[in-house]
Amino acid sequence: MKDKIANISRRNFVKGFALSGLVLAVGLPGLSTAAEAKQYGRDGMPHGWVDNPLVFVSIAEDGTVTIVAHRSEMGQGVRTSLPMVVADEMEADWAQVKVVQAYGDEEKFGNQDTDGSRSVRHFFMPMRNVGAAARMMLETAAAALWSVPVSEVKAMNHKVVHEASGRSVGFGELAQSASKLPVPERESLIYKDASDFRYIGKSDMKLADGEVIATGQTEYGMDIRLENMVYAVVAHPPAYGDTLASYDDKETLNVPGVIKTLTLPSSAPPAVFNPLGGVVVVAENTWAAIQGREKLKIEWKAGPNSDYESAAFREKMQTSANQKGGKVLRQLGDSYQVLEDAEATISADYYIPHLAQAPMEPPVATAYFKGDSCELWAPTQAPQASRDTVAKWLELKPEQVKVNVTLLGGGFGRKSKPDFLVEAALTSKALGGKPVKLVWTREDDIQHSYFHTVSYEHLQAAFDENGKTQAWLHRTVAPSIASTFDASSVHQMPIEIGMGVVNIPFSIPNIQLENPAAENHTRIGWFRSVSNIPHAFAVQSFISEMAHQQNRDHKALLLELIGDDREIDPRMLRDEWNYGESPEQYPLNTGRLRRVIEHVTETANWGKSLPEGQGQGLAAHYSFVTYVAAVVEVKVSDDGEVSVPKVDISVDCGPQVNPERIRSQVEGACIMGISLAMLGEISFKDGVAVQNNFDGYQVSRMNEAPAEINVHLMPANSYDDPLGGVGEPGMPPIAPALCNAIFAATKKRIRNLPIRYQLEA
Amino acid sequence: MKLTINEQVHELNAPDEMPILWALRDVLGMTGTKFGCGKSLCGACTVMLDGNPIRSCVTPVKAAENKSITTIEAISEQKTGQAIQNAWIENNVPQCGYCQSGQIVSATALLNANPQPNDEDINNAMSGNICRCGTYNRIRDAIKQAANKLEADHEG
Ligand code: FES
Ligand code: FES
Numbered sequence: 001m002k003d004k005i006a007n008i009s010r011r012n013f014v015k016g017f018a019l020s021g022l023v024l025a026v027g028l029p030g031l032s033t034a035a036e037a038k039q040y041g042r043d044g045m046p047h048g049w050v051d052n053p054l055v056f057v058s059i060a061e062d063g064t065v066t067i068v069a070h071r072s073e074m075g076q077g078v079r080t081s082l083p084m085v086v087a088d089e090m091e092a093d094w095a096q097v098k099v100v101q102a103y104g105d106e107e108k109f110g111n112q113d114t115d116g117s118r119s120v121r122h123f124f125m126p127m128r129n130v131g132a133a134a135r136m137m138l139e140t141a142a143a144a145l146w147s148v149p150v151s152e153v154k155a156m157n158h159k160v161v162h163e164a165s166g167r168s169v170g171f172g173e174l175a176q177s178a179s180k181l182p183v184p185e186r187e188s189l190i191y192k193d194a195s196d197f198r199y200i201g202k203s204d205m206k207l208a209d210g211e212v213i214a215t216g217q218t219e220y221g222m223d224i225r226l227e228n229m230v231y232a233v234v235a236h237p238p239a240y241g242d243t244l245a246s247y248d249d250k251e252t253l254n255v256p257g258v259i260k261t262l263t264l265p266s267s268a269p270p271a272v273f274n275p276l277g278g279v280v281v282v283a284e285n286t287w288a289a290i291q292g293r294e295k296l297k298i299e300w301k302a303g304p305n306s307d308y309e310s311a312a313f314r315e316k317m318q319t320s321a322n323q324k325g326g327k328v329l330r331q332l333g334d335s336y337q338v339l340e341d342a343e344a345t346i347s348a349d350y351y352i353p354h355l356a357q358a359p360m361e362p363p364v365a366t367a368y369f370k371g372d373s374c375e376l377w378a379p380t381q382a383p384q385a386s387r388d389t390v391a392k393w394l395e396l397k398p399e400q401v402k403v404n405v406t407l408l409g410g411g412f413g414r415k416s417k418p419d420f421l422v423e424a425a426l427t428s429k430a431l432g433g434k435p436v437k438l439v440w441t442r443e444d445d446i447q448h449s450y451f452h453t454v455s456y457e458h459l460q461a462a463f464d465e466n467g468k469t470q471a472w473l474h475r476t477v478a479p480s481i482a483s484t485f486d487a488s489s490v491h492q493m494p495i496e497i498g499m500g501v502v503n504i505p506f507s508i509p510n511i512q513l514e515n516p517a518a519e520n521h522t523r524i525g526w527f528r529s530v531s532n533i534p535h536a537f538a539v540q541s542f543i544s545e546m547a548h549q550q551n552r553d554h555k556a557l558l559l560e561l562i563g564d565d566r567e568i569d570p571r572m573l574r575d576e577w578n579y580g581e582s583p584e585q586y587p588l589n590t591g592r593l594r595r596v597i598e599h600v601t602e603t604a605n606w607g608k609s610l611p612e613g614q615g616q617g618l619a620a621h622y623s624f625v626t627y628v629a630a631v632v633e634v635k636v637s638d639d640g641e642v643s644v645p646k647v648d649i650s651v652d653c654g655p656q657v658n659p660e661r662i663r664s665q666v667e668g669a670c671i672m673g674i675s676l677a678m679l680g681e682i683s684f685k686d687g688v689a690v691q692n693n694f695d696g697y698q699v700s701r702m703n704e705a706p707a708e709i710n711v712h713l714m715p716a717n718s719y720d721d722p723l724g725g726v727g728e729p730g731m732p733p734i735a736p737a738l739c740n741a742i743f744a745a746t747k748k749r750i751r752n753l754p755i756r757y758q759l760e761a
Numbered sequence: 762m763k764l765t766i767n768e769q770v771h772e773l774n775a776p777d778e779m780p781i782l783w784a785l786r787d788v789l790g791m792t793g794t795k796f797g798c799g800k801s802l803c804g805a806c807t808v809m810l811d812g813n814p815i816r817s818c819v820t821p822v823k824a825a826e827n828k829s830i831t832t833i834e835a836i837s838e839q840k841t842g843q844a845i846q847n848a849w850i851e852n853n854v855p856q857c858g859y860c861q862s863g864q865i866v867s868a869t870a871l872l873n874a875n876p877q878p879n880d881e882d883i884n885n886a887m888s889g890n891i892c893r894c895g896t897y898n899r900i901r902d903a904i905k906q907a908a909n910k911l912e913a914d915h916e917g
Pocket of ligand 1: 806
């Protein structure tokens with residue numbers, strides 16, 4: 001698989017199977033009426049799912065099997081994990097498989113929003129269908145060739161064999177005749193037995209793109225080059241909501257290589273995926289454009305957020321978090337009364353600042369406007385939303401816009417928002433249809449992200465005389481992602497409170513969960529694992545604080561709070577979202593949570609004695625319908641420097657499709673979790689993000705990585721069990737486990753992230 | 762100006778101050794070397810200049826005159842570079858892969874200078890290269906594997 005990432009449109013795809021628009025199953029949640037049953041999982045996603053082999057597979061006469069990856073590759077390995085499911089189920093030899101990337105077209109390919117840790121969870125089964133149908137078509141073609149009953153032939157490793165006569169024929173030779181056969185009905189599909197899997201569940205799968213990456217031949221969005229292409233950067237308004245008053249580009253135009261400047265419209269709130277506006281510098285190369293931008297003299301008109309200041313906003317959040325009231329999310333018994341009457345109580349506040357996703361490849365898009373159509377090439381997590389948003393801004397129909405999906409140099413949620421594609425498209429149009437690559441510099445990326453929210457979490461608990469927890473109160477304050485779509489939103493959405501506020505599986509008799517209002521002053525967006533970050537940090541730190549106060553072992557208290565093994569209907573917890581999954585199919589299973597806690601504490605030798613200045617910390621969190629527990633071991637030097645000798649993480653994500661990539665995702669989540677806990681902070685002053693590159697906005701480097709990360713995957717019963725998410729759930733427990741370990745090592749409690757210099761004497 | 766890149770001489774029509782990164786990527790169309798920060802903070806743009814790892818985003822082309830640039834595209838021509846690349850593939854090191862050109866060039870330069878680096882040597886040589894996906898542990902393992910392989914080949 002030496003080829004560069006290739007788009008279907010660019011190659012002769014119709015070699016074996018004909019490409020057809022036939023769609024076997026498409027969910028249309030947008031059209032469902034209240035009377036219809038609520039749709040869950042892949043059925044509930046926009047444009048649902050497609051499992052037509054004619055859409056996803058083609059076979060060339062030389063035997064090369066081409067499989068379409070319709071979800072965006074950003075490091076999670078989806079270009080390996082989903083195509084290998086097809087290959088396995090159809091008995092194709094992975095060495096003869098080529099993966100091509102789908103362009104944005106959800107009617108054709110099914111949902112393509114690559115976020116929410118959903119790709120394998122939602123498409124394992126459709127991809128098995130694709131593979132099984134393709135295999136059966138090949139078998140039918142071979143049976144016809146030999147005039148034998150199809151029951152006597154069997155596809156095996158890129159061939160179909162007839163054992164009785166010892167004959168065999170390669171997939172390539174069968175391609176033409178198989179492509180003329182009808183696609184078998186979904187109900188008639190026969191699946192491989194899991195014991196016959198060659199790739200699914202195996203730990204030695206090599207990455208589809210490993211070789212091209214190692215040899216520098218990949219094509220990311222940043223690497224697109226078109227004939228006659230020009231380059232552009234944008235001077236964005238400094239604070240969210242500022243607008244352009246006037247500008248002087250005289251010196252800019254004197255920079256060698258600069259071609260011209262033009263302006264982009266700013267957009268009134270809500271932010272949605274609209275461009276921020278500003279001045280575009282167009283040049284013959286990126287460097288000239290950057291130089292030209294530095295020479296611009298711009299007057300900005302201050303907008304409503306130009307006095308956003310993080311310290312003041314924090315105080316405001318602190319006040320609301322410490323006042324009774326706010327929207328009640330869930331109430332059980334009377335926590336207020338019990339807290340007032342209790343023998344012992346405990347209370348703590350936690351603060352988690354804004355964060356920027358900062359994918360290694362900053363946002364970038366290449367657009368070629370051609371009058372009545374526009375073609376784009378971009379690293380986008382949301383190909384269809386990109387297409388729709390660009391079409392709206394260009395006043396074209398979505399069918400007139402083509403979005404080619406390149407490899408993504410990281411995404412982490414930032415590249416779910418196609419504002420940068422709109423900028424490129426508008427620029428190409430303003431240039432009269434010249435192809436343009438519009439590059440965000442690191443400064444643009446860090447200062448104009450759709451930031452992870454800023455949160456203030458207030459927790460209280462009450463104990464009876466036996467140390468049993470009798471009451472729990474959690475007030476969570478944070479600007480909501482909802483404000484990005486409805487500027488007046490001040491409360492967290494179901495998806496946010498369903499990330500570890502309401503769906504805590506604790507058997508405590510009195511529970512009070514509240515969400516005071518918080519307004520937004522910048523664009524708020526998804527960041528890997530989203531609101532699980534602050535919620536898990538607060539809840540899992542607080543339980544460690546409770547254990548300490550009550551002289552209890554943290555693990556013992558945690559298990560006591562979780563209580564007996566049971567399946568909880570998320571709706572009973574007022575979790576109406578449940579990661580979009582059916583509450584019947586995906587109840588919250590406390591036994592699975594207990595199992596990862598017990599497993600990780602056992603493997604990490606929880607409670608072992610450690611020298612002075614060292615400690616272990618535990619945290620467990622359920623997110624993206626996956627159960628994760630972590631034990632972090634830290635070493636804190638006399639001058640407060642933290643190092644992490646070892647992290648153990650136990651993960652129950654249900655059946656494992658590509659265990660190797662699951663491990664790599666959890667390892668990465670561990671490092672990103674440590675990074676945000678130790679260093680991560682975006683703060684605002686005068687409405688502007690103070691940090692603007694990797695000096696101010698620091699992220700973990702190799703010297704800060706744990707010496708050892710051990711990922712333990714819990715075996716599932718069968719591949720028929722529901723799958724859990726993988727890309728995100730590894731992250732939430734890391735920061736609290738780290739801070740709990742720091743407490744064990746130093747008796748210093750970290751309640752405000754990042755840790756940074758807090759431990760210095 | 763003439764630039765020697767991967768042992769080939771290129772005629773370059775660009776201002777003296779243009780960073781090597783943009784000359785490679787935009788003028789010469791060699792996109793293996795990546796842009797990550799533009800300020801010598803992330804290592805994505807690492808290339809070798811006369812064998813030493815440098816940040817091409819802050820090094821002007823003028824500084825490379827009469828010197829030799831090696832980029833990811835030709836790193837496999839060095840024995841160490843090839844061993845590093847093989848170890849990367851073998852260990853499935855990359856996630857998104859965007860930082861990995863820079864990581865591989867830095868790791869190759871490390872092994873060229875120090876064939877058997879310990880953990881501290883690796884940290885020192887590699888901490889200028891950010892991997893936002895968090896592949897550090899696999900990078901460490903892959904460097905050690907490549908070092909051992911090279912030593913075994915040498916002895917064998
Ligand atoms: S791009 Fe040169 S060090 Fe980051
Ligand atoms: S692999 Fe993605 S930044 Fe390193």
